[in-house]
Amino acid sequence: MANFDLMRELHVKNDGKIVLLIMDGLGGLASAPDGKTELEAAETPHLDRLAREGTLGQVVPIARGITPGSGPAHLALFGYDPLFYDVGRGVMEGSGIGMHIGEGDVAARANFCTLDDQGNITDRRAGRIPTEEAIPVVEKLKQIKLPGVKIDVQLVREYRFAVVMRGPDLDPDIEDTDPQKTGVPPRKVTAQSPGAEHTARLFQQWVEAACEALKDEPKANGITLRGFSTDPKLPKFPEIYGLNPACIAVYPMYRGVSKLVGMEILKFEQESPEAEFTVARQHWDDYDFFFIHIKKVDSRGEDGDFDAKAEVIASVDRALPALLELEPAVIAVTGDHSTPSQLRSHSWHPVPFLLWAPGTVRIDAQKVFGETACAQGGLGTLPTTDIMPLLLAHAKRLRKYGA
Amino acid sequence: MANFDLMRELHVKNDGKIVLLIMDGLGGLASAPDGKTELEAAETPHLDRLAREGTLGQVVPIARGITPGSGPAHLALFGYDPLFYDVGRGVMEGSGIGMHIGEGDVAARANFCTLDDQGNITDRRAGRIPTEEAIPVVEKLKQIKLPGVKIDVQLVREYRFAVVMRGPDLDPDIEDTDPQKTGVPPRKVTAQSPGAEHTARLFQQWVEAACEALKDEPKANGITLRGFSTDPKLPKFPEIYGLNPACIAVYPMYRGVSKLVGMEILKFEQESPEAEFTVARQHWDDYDFFFIHIKKVDSRGEDGDFDAKAEVIASVDRALPALLELEPAVIAVTGDHSTPSQLRSHSWHPVPFLLWAPGTVRIDAQKVFGETACAQGGLGTLPTTDIMPLLLAHAKRLRKYGA
Numbered sequence A, B: 001m002a003n004f005d006l007m008r009e010l011h012v013k014n015d016g017k018i019v020l021l022i023m024d025g026l027g028g029l030a031s032a033p034d035g036k037t038e039l040e041a042a043e044t045p046h047l048d049r050l051a052r053e054g055t056l057g058q059v060v061p062i063a064r065g066i067t068p069g070s071g072p073a074h075l076a077l078f079g080y081d082p083l084f085y086d087v088g089r090g091v092m093e094g095s096g097i098g099m100h101i102g103e104g105d106v107a108a109r110a111n112f113c114t115l116d117d118q119g120n121i122t123d124r125r126a127g128r129i130p131t132e133e134a135i136p137v138v139e140k141l142k143q144i145k146l147p148g149v150k151i152d153v154q155l156v157r158e159y160r161f162a163v164v165m166r167g168p169d170l171d172p173d174i175e176d177t178d179p180q181k182t183g184v185p186p187r188k189v190t191a192q193s194p195g196a197e198h199t200a201r202l203f204q205q206w207v208e209a210a211c212e213a214l215k216d217e218p219k220a221n222g223i224t225l226r227g228f229s230t231d232p233k234l235p236k237f238p239e240i241y242g243l244n245p246a247c248i249a250v251y252p253m254y255r256g257v258s259k260l261v262g263m264e265i266l267k268f269e270q271e272s273p274e275a276e277f278t279v280a281r282q283h284w285d286d287y288d289f290f291f292i293h294i295k296k297v298d299s300r301g302e303d304g305d306f307d308a309k310a311e312v313i314a315s316v317d318r319a320l321p322a323l324l325e326l327e328p329a330v331i332a333v334t335g336d337h338s339t340p341s342q343l344r345s346h347s348w349h350p351v352p353f354l355l356w357a358p359g360t361v362r363i364d365a366q367k368v369f370g371e372t373a374c375a376q377g378g379l380g381t382l383p384t385t386d387i388m389p390l391l392l393a394h395a396k397r398l399r400k401y402g403a
Helices: A004-010 A045-053 A070-077 A089-096 A131-142 A194-213 A237-241 A252-260 A273-282 A296-302 A306-324 A371-375 A384-394 B004-010 B045-053 B070-077 B089-096 B131-142 B194-213 B237-241 B252-260 B273-282 B296-302 B306-324 B371-375 B384-394
Strands: A018-023 A055-060 A106-115 A121-123 A150-157 A160-166 A222-229 A245-248 A289-294 A330-334 A351-356 A381-383 B018-023 B055-060 B106-115 B121-123 B150-157 B160-166 B222-229 B245-248 B289-294 B330-334 B351-356 B381-383
Touching: A004 A237, A004 A384, A018 A070, A018 A306, A018 A384, A045 A306, A045 A330, A045 A351, A055 A371, A055 A384, A070 A252, A070 A384, A089 A106, A089 A150, A089 A160, A089 A222, A089 A252, A106 A194, A131 A150, A131 A160, A131 A194, A160 A194, A194 A222, A245 A252, A245 A273, A273 A289, A273 A306, A289 A306, A296 A306, A330 A384, A351 A371, A351 A384, A381 A384, B004 B237, B004 B384, B018 B070, B018 B306, B018 B384, B045 B306, B045 B330, B045 B351, B055 B371, B055 B384, B070 B252, B070 B384, B089 B106, B089 B150, B089 B160, B089 B222, B089 B252, B106 B194, B131 B150, B131 B160, B131 B194, B160 B194, B194 B222, B245 B252, B245 B273, B273 B289, B273 B306, B289 B306, B296 B306, B330 B384, B351 B371, B351 B384, B381 B384
Parallel strands: A018 A289, A018 A330, A055 A381, A245 A289, B018 B289, B018 B330, B055 B381, B245 B289
Antiparallel strands: A055 A351, A106 A121, A106 A160, A106 A222, A150 A160, A330 A351, B055 B351, B106 B121, B106 B160, B106 B222, B150 B160, B330 B351
């Protein structure tokens, strides 16, 4: 991973702005020899220009062969070895919707599900209940009190919400209760070590009270919990890198992990590359590092829709001039992981990486932004966790090491 | 090395078969710019087809600049860092011919040598005594008894055999007795630490008794011992990777290391690529991982015979359709190390690596299987120990890491 001690020792500040533009699930596959991937098929004249003027490579998010979840993949992008920094989904999701998870608090990611008369799950996502229908259901849950602890419940969207418990002697070492299949009941809340038994009992009492409160709900009459976790106390961007960073992302998970590393979460409503680049412009003078996250590339890959994934990439390219007009010192364009539309899921394949930094980048021989060009790019194949040091260096924000 | 904890956590099972086809000593050298290596000179239409449909890279067995022995090189292929897992040659060789080396037993690899009247070595391999002549000599050695220990002696082939000692308080921390040159006597068996002095004395007594028993032998009248070692207790393939693996190899050393990692050793007689692929077909339904080892590529490299090495590679290619007919999910073709015929020995050069996996591999721009193409392949340059996670991933046998 990024050597944080070295970063702390060597970083300096200047006026150059760094943009880390993440197209979620960017990497793809061609379906035949000499075929094209989604990125290669997309119309991307501006990204190709950056490729000609910059350098390419391919990044490995966790380790070769390992398919990353979004949380670990983003930790790697920010320079944190995800095999060392274990951040639970509860904290990422809760933090992403603005909940405070302090030292000793325990957060869990929760799903509404549908239970039949016998208490068995018939739908693990409660029929994907719309957000507006879920809001009053969550209000009922907010009324539940337990002795000795404070409980905070917040809707994320649709069937997804987060629960944070605050009080003495809490411990997040608790198993997921989602059985990952239908036809069986949710699992009982169970501690994975003796120190967490008290906490597990409290969450089980809360689930039972919640099910009682929801018993007349047509869809959302059950709950599963996962990702029990507490404040991971990650070292923060300003202290490690000397950066004042901002996050421009729509989805809570990405906002959550950004907040955990010390980013300011910029608020905006509309989800589009133009809207996100506009937010960057509005706050351009206030920050020196912009993490901009485009989700829909991954979504269309998970749909298995090659053309739609390519079109989202092309839409980012069309909006790119607005970002370039701001004259950042460094732009990196990559993904957190690959999501080939052929596989309809995250995958282990390396992710195309583009680095553009006028005046400081070593220009390589590659002329377009795509997987094939990136595999032959000037940066070679490198761990995702090496991206942050490269961005700082190309922004002239790292001093020489040693005399 | 392969992160075994991660492999244990993430592996799943399915019906896809994985083939790891090893051409021992595959990597070679060209003798001039624009010249060809043995692999590049060989007629390999089927391997070139796999290269077009798959992806290439080059693997580093131990570390850059390090020339591997066969044992460490195979440990690396199987995902075990050979600098961490120290498996002695005695155990590998003994295990390979079916000897049991349990906890506390000490095994040594032994060579017959020829001694002159003064006891100095005149031939370190006893004139490469034929196997049929060596059999009765080994029978004499089996008669030797020592108080307090049981001794097992088995011929490997020609001048090579293995000795296993079983009893209380044995310790394998003993120096090799082969002086690696002629004109001097074999070294005395010497402990490298105080705890092994008892064991060293026992082996020295055994060597003296053996030389007495062999004193009238014309060629095999002396013995050298090396690779003193005990059961390394390696974690096994089924437990780490969730694989039920089979080994198809002719030579004892390769069978030995395969057995130590939990492979079933398939029995067969004839040594040829066709015969080895036939064994794979006969057992295709019984295993999900097939390690197939082709020795002669290395042998011809050590002979310094460029054309003969290329011809062995071509013979593997000619036999390949029989393997492809079995429709494995993943095939990797590589070597344990390089053996350039120009050097007549193992070398430190990276080894060409080919990965073929219909539907899951990212096809790169390379069209033929050779060192030059591999150096520009889509996988880049990677440690040999990363091969196993890549094979599992491409067979869809690894779950996502983190949410």
